[in-house]
Amino acid sequence: MTGLRNLVLVLGDQLDAESAAIDGFDPARDRIWMAEVAGEARHVWSHKARIALFLAAMRHHAETLRARHWPVDYLRLDEHPFERLAEALAASLAHYRPERVVCVEPGEWRVLAMLQDSCAAADTPLELRTDRHFMLEREEFASWARGRTQLRMEHFYRWMRKRSGILMEGGQPVGGTWNFDKENRANFKRSGPDPLPAPRSFAPDRITVEVLELVERRFPGHPGQLAAFDWPVTEAQAQAALTDFIEHRLPLFGRYQDAMWQGEPWLYHARISAALNLKLLTPQSAIAAAENALREGLAPLASVEGFIRQVLGWREFIRGVYWRDMPGLASANHFSHHRALPQWFWTGETPMNCLRDTIGQTLKFGYAHHIQRLMITGNFALLAGIEPRQVADWYLAVYVDAVEWVEHPNVLGMALFANGGRFTSKPYVASGAYVKRMSNYCANCRFSPAKRHGPDACPFTTLYWNFIDRHRQTLLANPRTTLMARNLDRLDEAERQAIRAHAAVLMNTLEP
Ligand code: SF4
Numbered sequence: 001m002t003g004l005r006n007l008v009l010v011l012g013d014q015l016d017a018e019s020a021a022i023d024g025f026d027p028a029r030d031r032i033w034m035a036e037v038a039g040e041a042r043h044v045w046s047h048k049a050r051i052a053l054f055l056a057a058m059r060h061h062a063e064t065l066r067a068r069h070w071p072v073d074y075l076r077l078d079e080h081p082f083e084r085l086a087e088a089l090a091a092s093l094a095h096y097r098p099e100r101v102v103c104v105e106p107g108e109w110r111v112l113a114m115l116q117d118s119c120a121a122a123d124t125p126l127e128l129r130t131d132r133h134f135m136l137e138r139e140e141f142a143s144w145a146r147g148r149t150q151l152r153m154e155h156f157y158r159w160m161r162k163r164s165g166i167l168m169e170g171g172q173p174v175g176g177t178w179n180f181d182k183e184n185r186a187n188f189k190r191s192g193p194d195p196l197p198a199p200r201s202f203a204p205d206r207i208t209v210e211v212l213e214l215v216e217r218r219f220p221g222h223p224g225q226l227a228a229f230d231w232p233v234t235e236a237q238a239q240a241a242l243t244d245f246i247e248h249r250l251p252l253f254g255r256y257q258d259a260m261w262q263g264e265p266w267l268y269h270a271r272i273s274a275a276l277n278l279k280l281l282t283p284q285s286a287i288a289a290a291e292n293a294l295r296e297g298l299a300p301l302a303s304v305e306g307f308i309r310q311v312l313g314w315r316e317f318i319r320g321v322y323w324r325d326m327p328g329l330a331s332a333n334h335f336s337h338h339r340a341l342p343q344w345f346w347t348g349e350t351p352m353n354c355l356r357d358t359i360g361q362t363l364k365f366g367y368a369h370h371i372q373r374l375m376i377t378g379n380f381a382l383l384a385g386i387e388p389r390q391v392a393d394w395y396l397a398v399y400v401d402a403v404e405w406v407e408h409p410n411v412l413g414m415a416l417f418a419n420g421g422r423f424t425s426k427p428y429v430a431s432g433a434y435v436k437r438m439s440n441y442c443a444n445c446r447f448s449p450a451k452r453h454g455p456d457a458c459p460f461t462t463l464y465w466n467f468i469d470r471h472r473q474t475l476l477a478n479p480r481t482t483l484m485a486r487n488l489d490r491l492d493e494a495e496r497q498a499i500r501a502h503a504a505v506l507m508n509t510l511e512p
Contacts, residue, residue, distance in 0.1 A: 005029035006127075007098040009089075011111065012040065012054045013403050014104050015061040016279040017235060020129035021104045027070045030102075033092055034062055035075035038218065039084040043110075044397040047224035049231070049366035052215045053400045056208040056233040057278050063207070064234075078214060086114050093122035100125040105138070107131070107277075107319075108404040109326040133279045134319060135164065135312065141320030151321060151423040154178075157313030166287060166312055167305060179309065180302035184254040187438050192261055199266050200244035201230040202237045223346050223398060224363045231274055231366075231400060238275035239285070245270040246289045247298070254303030258371045260439035262353070265361040269369045270307070274401035276315070283311045318409035321423055329408050330389065334420040335471075337385040342510045345377075345394055352459060353445035354435050355380060366400035371438070373399075378415025379430055383463035384510060388418035426480040429467055432458030452495065453502035466503035469496060 008021050008030055022032075036058065041051045055077065062074045075088055082088035093101070101119050105128045106112045119126035130137060144159060145151055158178055161167060167174045204212060212226050232238045245253075249268040256268050275281040290307050293299040322329065344350045348359035358372040368377070373395070381391045392411045396402045412418040417427040432449025435458075436442040442449045442458070451457035452465055468475060468488045475481040488496070 003029075004031060004096045004098040006031075006100055006102045007092065007096055007124075008032050009101060009103040009115070010034045010061070010065075011103070011106055012036075012058050013107055013278050014131075015057050015235075016104075016133060016282075017061070017064050018132075019104055019279070020132055021102055023129070025070065027068075030071075031096070031098075032062075032065055032070060032072040033089075034058060034072065035080075035082070035085060035088045036077040037075075037082055037085050037088055038077060041219055041222070044393045046219075046222060047363070047366045047398045047400070048215050048219060048222050048226050049224050049229055050397070050400045050402065051219055051222065052208070052211050052226060052229055053231050053233065053274060053366070054278070055215070056204070056211040057280060059207050059211065060234045077218065085111070086118050089115075089118045090122065093118065093124055097122075098124060100127050102127045102129065104129050104131050109323075109330075110404070131279075133276070133282055134316060135283060136160070136316050136320065138320065138323050141316070142324060145320065145324060150425075151317075151324075152425070153313055153317045153423065156317045156320075157309060160312050160316060164312065166291065167308060175301045175305070180254060180305055183302040184306045185258050186255045187259045188256065188261055188440075192440060193256070193259075193264065193267065196264060196267065197248040199249070199271050200241055202232050202241075204229060208233055224366055228365055232272075232280065235280050238272065238280035241275060242270075242272050242281060242286055242289055245272060246293050250290060250293055250299045250303055250307060252303065254300070254306035257306055258438060260354075260369075260372055260376070260435075260441065262357050262440055262444060265365055265367060265369070267369065271367070273406075276311075277401050277403050277406060283315065286311050315406075317423075318413075319405050321409045321413065322405040325413075325419065325422065326408070329412055329419060330392070332412050332418040332420070333388050334418050335382075335385070337382075337416075337418075338387050339385045339507065339510065341381075341386050341390040341394055342384075351446055352380075353447075354439065354441035354460075357441060362398050366398065368399070373410070374415050374428060375430055375434065375438070378411065379428065380460065380463075382416050382427060383429055383460065383467050384507060388412050388416045391416060426478060427467075427471075429464055429484075430460070431464035432461040435460060452491075453498040457502060459506050462499060462502050462506060465491070465496075465499045469500065 010021060010032055036055055062072050065072050080088065101124055103115060106115060115126055161173065212229060216226065232241045253268040261267060272281055272286065276283060287308055290304045294301060294304040345359060348356050348363055350356050354376050358368050358376040362368045392408060395411045396404060396407045413423055415428060417424065432442060436449040447458040448456045449458040449461055452461055465488065468484050472485050472488060476485040
């Protein structure tokens with residue numbers, strides 16, 4: 001077939017009905033192309049809910065485009081023979097022989113390389129367009145980062161605030177300060193959080209039910225469960241989820257953003273990261289909604305600033321870091337850690353209560369909030385010396401909001417320090433004392449967070465002191481971690497020997 005001008009590719013995480021890919025779309029000369037391929041679910045061993053969310057949102061998006069009477073080629077998973085996106089695309093390029101392929105710049109280095117290779121092989125020009133779901137273009141980040149030996153989110157965030165005017169007044173930050181970390185690190189009282197507002201739930205409709213059945217049928221051995229699947233899968237639902245967060249949880253989001261509580265997977269978190277990453281929701285609308293809540297007195301500045309910091313600061317920052325540091329970031333291993341990921345990361349079957357709860361909710365919902373990901377699973381993986389790439393693949397597989405540009409910097413850079421502190425000033429390691437302070441996990445655990453060795457010792461605590469012991473010299477030289485090393489120096493040699501011996505036993509009994 002000839003005569004096609006643009007074959008417009010819409011990837012699974014580009015579900016924006018006003019995407020730059022469709023600027024100037026002419027239904028008489030152009031076609032939309034979308035494909036579901038099993039290879040994307042197997043690239044990492046994806047959670048069923050993650051597969052289902054992508055497919056359900058893609059199918060809803062295709063419906064939106066078809067409702068415009070636009071020609072849409074949608075390759076359903078069960079209706080074509082292709083395992084990989086490249087194979088499906090090659091067949092369509094051979095069939096249509098378009099003048100060019102148009103696509104918004106992909107969010108993943110691997111997919112970008114695949115598109116470039118596929119188009120080159122078909123001798124078809126590839127036109128990449130800006131992803132408007134970011135507030136900064138990749139080149140703009142590169143130019144901010146140029147010449148800086150260290151990339152620090154705080155500097156970037158202030159620059160973004162000034163540049164955008166968001167939460168700024170007369171050139172100064174609203175409220176007279178850039179952050180409210182002191183107010184935003186509260187833990188819950190002994191009785192736990194006050195009754196929590198249930199987040200808005202989106203019952204699967206006909207399209208989503210069909211997808212859930214398909215996923216159970218095609219990926220039966222994959223991790224996770226689908227029974228609780230209620231994620232937003234359309235732009236309207238994503239907007240409703242945002243509104244629900246702003247009205248009911250934003251006011252206390254900042255105060256309790258680092259707190260954890262057993263059996264409470266959502267607390268005051270937004271539950272919009274998946275919608276943002278699939279491009280069902282724009283960061284601009286999320287920020288505007290939070291600013292509006294501040295103006296109307298519905299949420300305090302500390303909460304609003306804490307939320308905007310995540311969207312305007314952290315989200316843009318890690319995306320910039322990803323493109324700057326890939327592909328090397330994917331194989332970074334600063335500490336030369338090579339231990340295999342324990343099998344119980346896929347089942348949650350461990351006596352460590354904090355890990356059991358965090359992994360358990362991850363398998364049930366495809367979700368854990370950021371402090372669970374950083375200070376429970378990430379902290380443990382770093383302390384236990386698990387190979388960073390295996391940990392990164394696990395995160396990419398099990399969270400519904402996981403796309404590589406988010407996960408690699410967050411996991412490899414932030415949680416595991418695998419890139420040697422490229423954008424963090426210290427490894428985020430903590431003992432059981434931290435977990436005890438910020439949650440009720442330890443009260444329900446058979447281990448004691450205060451014990452450094454012995455059968456009842458908390459593995460986090462043992463491995464924490466062992467980590468400090470192993471890296472004492474480096475930690476001593478870093479002003480942000482000197483105190484950790486000094487605290488170790490207060491322990492006598494016998495105590496340090498006992499910690500080393502118990503840590504060795506723990507590490508050797510981690511299941512492969
Ligand atoms: Fe986790 Fe240790 Fe606390 Fe148990 S005692 S919940 S293993 S931090």
